[in-house]
Amino acid sequence: MVSPPPPRGRAAQSSALSTRFALPGREADGDWLDAMEDVDGGPPPLRTTVNEEAARKIISRNKSPDVPFDRSINAYRGCEHGCIYCYARPTHAYLDLSPGLDFESRLFAKPEAAKLLRRELGARGYSPAPIAMGTNTDPYQPIEARYRLTRQILEVCLETRHPVTITTKSDRILHDLDLLAELARHRLTAVAVSVTSLDARLSRSLEPRAASPAKRLDAIEKLSAAGVPVWVNVSPIVPAITEEWIERILEAAAARGVRGASWIMLRLPHEVAPLFREWLAAHFPDRADKVMHIVQSLRGGADYQSDFFTRMKPQGVWADLIRARFRIAKARLGLGDHRADLDIAQFRPPRRDGQMTLF
Template identity: 55%
Template sequence: MANDHPDTPTQLHRGRGAVSNLAGRFASNTSTRESDGWELNEIVPARLHTEALPERAKSIITTNRSPDIPFDQSINPYRGCEHGCIYCYARPAHAYMDLSPGLDFETRLFFKPDAPALLEQALRKPDYRCSPIALGSNTDPYQPLERQQRITRQLLEVMLRFHQPATIVTKSQLILDDLPLLREMAQKNLCRVAISVTTLDSELKRRLEPRTAGPSARLRTIEALSSAGIPVAVMAAPMIPAINDSELEAILTAAHNAGADQAAYILLRLPHEVAPLFRQWLQEHYPERLSHVMSLVRQSRGGQDYDSDFAQRQTGSGVFAQLLQQRFRVMCRKLGLNSRRQSLDCNAFSPPPQPGDQQSLFD
């Protein structure tokens, strides 16, 4: 087994993506349980439950200067994600909290209850300059925890009051709970949504993204959003060599038929701990493909598991990556995807009056 951490025990857990609690890159000490041969029965690990704790943030808007990312500002109401997508590039962030990017990332979550108040404070600052705020740039803003916390909804309510435009990326049909709010924002040209569709194969979805909506549910979500007049795109991401890349055309076609008018894709990214976690996942689910998949990944990443160069980290390089890009462009032309795109309205931004504000003498 090709594994950067061969001593890390692996095991499948129902409803979880990672197969180990691989130590983060900043961990100074690690431990592992080994059998001494005296157990009469195999030890079955306890069911993994999700724990969610509040996080008191000092600020809520993160600014971005990466030239390959199409937004300048983002908000992440949650840390960690119960969806459990094995490929998630946000997993390494858990290492900064002395937690594992593996199973901890899926089961030890954090939410930011002060996020709506912090957003309002930020939007009222005299030097704030309006540009679209991306929700879902790191973890899904509509992961299951949103059903209890409703932080994403509260953030959108603040944005609507300020006429602050927002973009959303999610793979959850929970977004439909906020359909009236999103429709009102869309009518003011303040909202655009992208639904991530990784595969149309329900069994592959279960292995890749165990606690997410199924493929048909995501297509229905695209249809519901589009029917409500909300601009909706499909994000075919990630494209994983020899796992789901053959589905690219089918995903784009199904999403277009459901009402998507924009599309994007991302080649699999394996930064930091994601690479060994992904290899562990391959070993458990597709051991016969492990070498082939990782060979194609390295061919597309300059001979490495990952290359962070801005010029190619989203799409890769080499023959496989170039062919994937060509296939995407051909299909978009055929379907009429990305033929036109209207920018969200930043000119309407206006902080609403609050108690204590002085009224204009000319009102």
């Protein structure tokens, strides 16, 4: 039994299912693969499919002490950007799908997202606080061009004067520059653009369907020029692969008007670790062992630590070195911390059925 070669334009090397839930594995028969190669010239391209999900709620709550927000919106499940390191990949295992290729190609959209948001913001006793978008999957991944769910959500936020933050790797965010500029005028939004390197070839390998580094920097410049508070997120830092770019990313982003910067070390929860190891073996076999040795030195000897107060804070000499480099570069460039001071006092509940409420 052998597996077919990974499709071009995808980061994951396989469609293996999670073993955490005792799901059956998927393997292609070797004879069938040989015949397909001879007769058909190889497997067909892996197409992206989108299923529509009838969600009951759209605002997700969390009580994690490791993140600076208590609520978020993810209008999509899965992400076509296909970043090999994405910590959200294991969520596809709950759907009996592969955190590997399925996460990149079998997507879900919640077409009623804006309607659900309007209902939840209008609920009796709702208390406003910034809603984070881009916390699990990118709100500006390619299927946003078709569904426009992120834009619809921003329209509700502007109508209700509700603060919202966005994290993205896509210059598609510029399609909503009109809404973001207006939200920014009311101190209701802030944007973080994630940049992992300035090497387009490396980015195509790590994040095969995300915008190129040049396009992300262009988005930063245009957001800043429009008055939208924008930060650069050097995330994730992959030891011995992307860390060489830290200072150059900060310099390029500072030249384009970012207000501050943040960084996150590579995280490999659950099925992400074996997927990342496969990717290393395929793309960086010469240093795969070195990379994983450094990763484990940051996580107490393991691929990952999931405990609160630990998972977001790598430890050890390597982590201390990166912290020092980041601190020195930020000070030299005059960059602040990634912190958004948004106004929650302007919030007004949405209209119900097109009518204003009496009370």
